[in-house]
Structures are given as structure tokens and as C-alpha cells.
Amino acid sequence: MVGQRLSRLDADGKVTGRAVFGADVVLPGMLHGAVVRSILPHARITGIDTRRAATLPGVRAIITAADVRDIRYGGAVRDEPIFARDRVRYVGQPVAAVAAVTPEAAAEARAAITVAYEALPAVFDAEEAMAPQAPLVHEEWERYSALPLLRRSANICNRAQIVAGDVERGFEEADRVFEHRFQTGIVHQGYVEPRAALASWDGDGHVTIWSNTQLPFEVQGVLSEILQVPPSRIRVIATAIGGGFGGKLRLGVEHFAALLARRSRRAVKIVTSMEEELVAAYPRQGSVIDLKTGVTRDGRIVAKQGRVVLDTGAFAGAGPAVASVATLVLAGPYRIPNLLIEGYAVYTNKTNCGAYRAPSGPQANFAVESQMDLMADALGIDPLEFRLRNIVRDGDEGPTGQVLTGVGLEECLRKAAAAIGWGERRPAPGRAKGIACGWWTTTGGSSGVYVKLNPDGSVVLSTGAAEIGSGALTGAAQILAEELAVDLSDLALLSHR
């Protein structure tokens, strides 16, 4: 069973249209929710008027910061309020939410809620936000609770660093020193399915949430804080997910659906629009990367100084962790005795950024490998050869002191080069060949599944892993079927519920 190439267990439902995705779930009598979002990047809220909206036909509930806990939630830094209370920090920040009997009535009520703002100076560039005189995105940043290992200061919500050897001495040993700057923009994950949630409370204070989340336990945990309900009373049912790529790792609109449902005593569904996706999701951080690399005449890298500045937007989101990972990626999979690499996650009055496909990898690796090519060209060394002279090998110590084992990088590069005919490198007109390498980190952790044996001999595999298109659940089923020596047809798969 394990090792076989099987058709995916979820494929049949997906080709027939029977698979149930986030926006497909319905409950009898459910209401439809809409979120009022800030139209200014930085402003004081001087008033929210919901009176006219409340009188519109079909409107069943309106909630603002006044109706919810005054808490801050988040990841490494707990800086995000449920609704903006006295201040908005980016265009798209939630200010209020409304539930009504139809999506059209909810949209009308949303438009009828007026928010009075007093504009404040805003900062849109991460490097400008690092300057001492820059407007503070969070004046109260020192009062936020945060992971103690973060180094925070004003608009910088983390400064991560890797130091090895003596980088200045390293530059003195170099024959050539190359300095380059690279920039990348904020990028949305581009999943085709918008985020969606449906919430329903029972009479005993339990809430069930259907969500197209990548992380049902994350949703359960954060909802517990926001709703002031123990996790055991929150059931998150992960639907099929129409693509996530990291963009559905964090809370989307589940909390608004749950709060509106509690207020209205009706099930409430919210589906985000594509416009909301682009102003208020969790895209990849934009970056500015500076690299200074010292190389000997024979192509050995002896020193590297690097700085990556990530624009994490109005809240820390995944920024502090991504800045930390970025330092490792920026060092690159090379033997470099002298290193000074810094990663900054910086607040700006832009949309909150999150995780997207190997967070920090695309930005930092783009810079590292572009510079490798630029340096190889300047030194007159073949780009493959230049990499082979510097890559890490089995038993080497990585930039943070980890001893590397099972390193197959040289073999990988040589096989890739052979596969694309690197030796006879005459590209056709309008085409080009290139070769690059890189690394990203993965974190260890524990995981578990529930397996239930039914009296009829069938087996239920219940897991918190979500099927986001990778076939993970089919793989899990294959493992279980092999271990229990049962047919796949006797096995039912449940994502967390």
C-alpha cells in the first residue's frame, strides 16, 4: 500500500462537484455576514454610527469593538485587536461586522455603517519605518506581550541575527568584494477559493465552525481567546480547501462569523470577496535585501554581510519568525567562515503579512542566487563550478552551528546540470539556462491522529492535517491501511472535527 501510486481519495468528489469547500456549506436559516473595513491606512476613529444600518430590512446583528473583548491576539507578538477600537493601522482593518438575511442585505448594511476618522501620519516603506523619526505604527508596542527571544524596538517587531567568525577580517582576506541590493514586493498567494467560515452555536454554549483553514487547531485556539470559550466547546470542521499556500494558516473570518452568530442566535456564514482578499489577507512580505560578499580570486567565499528588511505590515503576523528564517536562507547553503546576517521584521501601515510557500525563501534565495551569478560572471567562473567550490557538504557546520548530515547538494547540482545539458550551454534564441541552489528550514514537532475501529470492521482516520491539494490525507490513509492491513475502501478519512 505504501509506495504505490494511487488515485487520490479526494479526487472523485472534486471531479464531480460533490466535494464540499468553505463557501459550499449551508445551514437552515443561516444569516450572511459582512465586514466593515478601514478605508484609511492610519487614523484615529472618532465615531462609528451603526444606527441607520440597524434599521435596514433584514439586518439581524451589528458588532464593533464595543461588543467584544479588548484583547490583543497574534503569533510571536500579540498586537492584533478583534476590531479596531480607537485607531486603524491599514486599509482593510476590520472595524465592524454585520449579519443579515441575505448577502445583499448584509452588503447594504455594511455600506450604511459610517466611521468617522481623523487621519494620522502613515509610513509605507519599511526602511523609512526603521528611522528614529518615523511615525509609530504601534505607540504602545512596549506593552504588547511577545516571545521573549524577540528583539523589538519601535517599528521593528523583531531583529534576528547570525554571527560567525569576523566579517570585517573576512573582507580584508577577500580579493573582490561585491555589494548588491535586491527588492521584492508584497505578493498574495493567489488561491482561487476565497476564505469562508460558517458558525453555529447550540443551546449549551458549544460552537461549530466550518472553515477552509489549513490549521483547524490554530483556529480553535485563537477562537477560544476571542470568544472566551474553552477549546473543548469549539469544534472546527475543516472543509476542502481551494488552495492555501500559507494564506489560510491564520484566523480569517471565523471569529466574525462566530461573534455574529452568538449575537444573532442564528448560524452565520461569511465569504470574503476577492477585493477583501487583496487588501486584508496574509500575503508574503515585501523585502529589501542588501548583500556584501567577499570572494578570493579562485572563487572561495570568505565573508558575507547581509541584511533583509521585511515589510510585515500593520501587525507582526508571521513577520518575526519569517525574519529569523530569512537570516538562514540569506547565509545560503555555502561554507562561509565569516558571517554577519541580520533580518528585520518591520511594521508599516500596510496590510498584515503572513506565510507563503517557504516563508522568506523566495525573497532571500532570489537575492543570494542572483548575486552568486553576478559574482561568477565577474570572476569569469562557470556558475555551476562557482557553487560547487562553496557548497556545504556532509559533516560541515551550518551558519548557526548545526552539524549537517545527509547533505546531497553536490549530487543534486551535478544531476540537475546533466539533466539540462549544462555542458553544452548554447541556449536557443529567446531562451536561457540557469542553475541555482538553496535551502530552507523545517521545524520538528509532534503530531498525532485518532484512529477509530468500527464494529463493522471499517476504520476512521481523524486528523488535524488539512488536504490543501498535496495529497497528504491520501498518504496518511495509505500508511494506516498498510499498518492495519485493511483495504483503503474500508477506511474513512476525516479532517479535524
Next chain:
Amino acid sequence: MKIQTTLTINGETHELQIEPDRTLLDVLRADLGLTGTKTSCLEGRCGACTVFLDGLAANACLVLAAAARTRRITTIEGLARDGALHPIQQAFIDHGAVQCGYCTPGMIMSAKAMLDEGPAPTELEIRQALAGNLCRCTGYQKIVEAVMAAARLMAGGAAA
């Protein structure tokens, strides 16, 4: 104000009371529970809501439901016959062309519209026919391979 509308979908007629400004996509999903037609961009760019009107592919998000009352509407739910998958559906499974699956119904509908017009498309013709359907997972290669395989199977079946 609602109007009385009769829609013919997958061979069945449905009597509906609907607002004249509602889209076919909305009515299919919300009133009839036909959620196999997916909702995404709502402006005719992504192809996730592709259905047939009289056998021709259309974006259900750009069609008013009331305006479709004289048309034969086919959705992804109408493709399988008597429990047997359409060859395009089977080919998508067999060739690993399904990942997250959100674009899949629209992609299959567009592929069928093309194969109904001409049975032996080139790879370029397939790519052009599917240009209005966005897929974020697969990189399209396996989808193109699945449609090629289905085309061969359907052509062989017609000859036999």
C-alpha cells in the same frame, strides 16, 4: 421584487421565484444547492464557475439567472451519467490533474466544451481552450495531459 422563472438544469426543470438581478451562479449555488459550480472572482476572470448554456461554455457569474430561462443549462453535476464518470472526469483522476480541486469543475466543463466542438485537439488548442480557467496548484501540465488522454479515448469510442 421577485419574478417567476423556470430554469432547465441538467435535464430537470426548476420553478423559482428570484430577484431579476441575481446571477446564475448565485441561484445555482444558493437556491438549488448545486455547489459544484465554484465561486471565486465574480467577474469572469477565473473560470471556476464555468457551465454550459445550450452546450456552450459560459461564466455563470456573468449571466443573470432570469436571462438563462430559455437555455439548456448544464453544470458539473450533470456530466456523469448513471453513476459513470465522463471520460474527462476519469482522465483528471487517472492523470493526477486534481490537486486542491477548486478549479477542477470549471476546467472539466471548458475541456468538454472544446472536445464537443472538435475531437482531436493539439496541445496548443487545449491550452487556448483552457486559457480562461485559472489553476494555482498544478502548473497545468497534468491537466493538459488529462484532456489529451480523454480526447483520444472519446475519439476511439466514437469510431467504435
